[in-house]
Amino acid sequence: MASASPSPQAPASPPAPTAHVTRFECLAPHLEGSTVQLRYAARADGVVVGEFTEVIELPAPLDRAPGPVVAGVLRLLSLAGSLSYFKAFAPAVLAVPGGLTEEERAFVTALIAGGLGEFAFVNRMPEVLSTVVEAPGLPSPAPRVRPTAETAPGEPRRLLVAVGGGKDSIVSIESLRGAGVEVGLFAVNTQPPMARTAETARLPLHEVRRRLDPELFALNAAGAPNGHIPVTAVNSLIAVLTALALGYDGVVFSNEAGSSYGNFEWAGRVINHQWSKGIEFERLLRETLPDGAPDYVSLLRPINEIRIARRFATLTAYHPVFTSCNRAFRIHGASATWCGDCPKCRFIFLMLAPFLERERLLEIFGGRDLFADEEQLTGFLELLGADGLVKPFECVGEPDECRVALSLLRERHDWSGHPFLGRPEIAGVSATAAEREAVFAWHTGEHFLSPELEAVARAI
Known part of the structure; x- marks a missing residue:
């Protein structure tokens, strides 16, 4: 949903020291124990002119998780994480030499078109939103079995709740705990507000360390295109991996109804700073995660910020x-x-x-x-x-x-x-x-809450 206001004037783009690069490659991720390496390369005239390795340290190894599920989530994480580096070379072709399934191609295409809207606007690069994705085709997995009333799985028993240090995740934590749900907390690159939230809640905090390649900051300092990326997409996939490693069967984020509301229309698209917090991304990720992955849902999806604020005002601790x-x-x-x-x-x-x-x-x-x-x-x-x-x-x-x-x-x-x-x-x-x-009011539109979680959210 877009605001009715016209778009503001985009600022002028600075000269890009990476403009000679025409192909950015998303290479196969590497997993060893609890350490994930996301690897990328930039090419100009067929020659590699830049290489990047991002390191993610999970709180536990993935040895006991199903291999095909882990591999599928890692591939999606590699695609989402690529945008941090790809934007420094945009506009360029995004290539995946190892190939993509039809579902993965649709995932990264949507992630670019929706998640890089603000970046494209700020840098005056509308063409980025239609980036060419080059990759050999890979066979798709067997069609996902959609649950029916007779075959639907039971309610998630252990939920991993993402903690941002703000009011929304706090409302989710206390609402779930008040309903008797077993909850663990999750954070990427823990900051003091996140740690203070976990301490106040007296719940375990599972911490992940994400280290971007330092070369990216050097490129940004030199004037390479820079700006907002859909970081919630990255953190969501890291949370799913963490849940797999620790045995949680559900991941809960606290994105509310207003996150689907866009800033304005530009270049024929709705530009939304919060796109990866909105319903479109939530639906996309749920449809693309491999069978057997933990459930992914936003508890606060059907309610607005003001209703959440009213509840948070009572949580004085x-x-x-x-x-x-x-x-x-x-x-x-x-x-x-x-x-x-x-x-x-x-x-x-x-x-x-x-x-x-x-x-x-x-x-x-x-x-x-x-x-x-x-x-x-x-x-x-x-x-x-x-x-x-x-x-x-x-x-x-x-x-x-x-x-x-x-x-x-x-x-x-x-x-x-x-x-x-x-x-x-x-x-x-x-x-x-x-x-x-x-x-x-309760938003009667689309959400993905189970009956138990819907009852929790309605009580907020």
């Missing part, structure tokens, strides 16, 4: 430890907790404001009142979809729920008379009763 600011998770130059000056900080501040006492909210943000900072007014107007502004490239919710949050805020006595609410630009923004009902 986590308020001092969580962080949703993505600047706290940067590879380089991470902030300690909340930067207080980015779309994600503004969004979380706005979402929690109707459900927390004012002083409690300010405590979370280190005493800082983001509404009182006039330099952030435009950022709040972007979240609200005011004056034709578009949703920022961040993991934030839909404009409708932001407007509803603002309307609810006006009804709280502790925000009465705040100058922010009196500003003409803000005073002119409102939400109807129908919009209030809609943003808190």
Whole structure:
């Protein structure tokens, strides 16, 4: 679903030191014990001019997992991980010398078209979204057997929940635990908010270390094309491998309904910063994972951010430890907790404001009142979809729920008379009763929750 706003003007692209490369190759991954190596190469005029090896350290070896299942998941992970490096050479052909099945080819083609939308827009490369994928054809596995009411497997017994350090995964953890489900936690390159979440939950945290090839950073520093990739796709496949290694029969992410809502239309496509968190990717991955792989599902898919925020407001033990600011998770130059000056900080501040006492909210943000900072007014107007502004490239919710949050805020006595609410630009923004009902409603569209997990999600 795309916003109705027109797309903004893309910035100019810098000269690319990798422009001479016309072919990027995704080579066969290598597994030894608990160590995965993803290998890639770049070619110019048939000659290899760059080689990359990414190393992923799982918390346990995959020796006891079914070999064909492991091999299938590794191939998908190799394809998803390739985009971190491929983008430095785009536009180029993406080649897989070892071959692809029809399903794998469809997977990587969709991953490029959907997951590299923001990258293509920022770098003015619409052709990237139609990248040619060259690979010999491989035989497809036997058709997957779709379960019926008589043959459907039982409910997953052990669930591995991805932890991002923010409110959404915390709501998933507590909701599942409250329903009596056995839960373990999972994180890639654990950051302090993730560790603090696990400590507060008193649940085991299974940690994975992902090391990108340092040569990629050198290329980026030299001016190679750079930008957003569908990192949730990579982390999802790492989570599936981790579940295989540890004996979990299900993987749970906490991507909500609004992640399927696009930023704008450009080059004939919907550009969505959160594409790999949306329903399209969830469906794609579920359809492409090999038979026998752990189930993969997003618990929060049928509900909106504002409903999740309302639930999180009651989980007070986590308020001092969580962080949703993505600047706290940067590879380089991470902030300690909340930067207080980015779309994600503004969004979380706005979402929690109707459900927390004012002083409690300010405590979370280190005493800082983001509404009182006039330099952030435009950022709040972007979240609200005011004056034709578009949703920022961040993991934030839909404009409708932001407007509803603002309307609810006006009804709280502790925000009465705040100058922010009196500003003409803000005073002119409102939400109807129908919009209030809609943003808190259960989304009746597509989701993949089992009956037990649907009951858990409906209780949020």
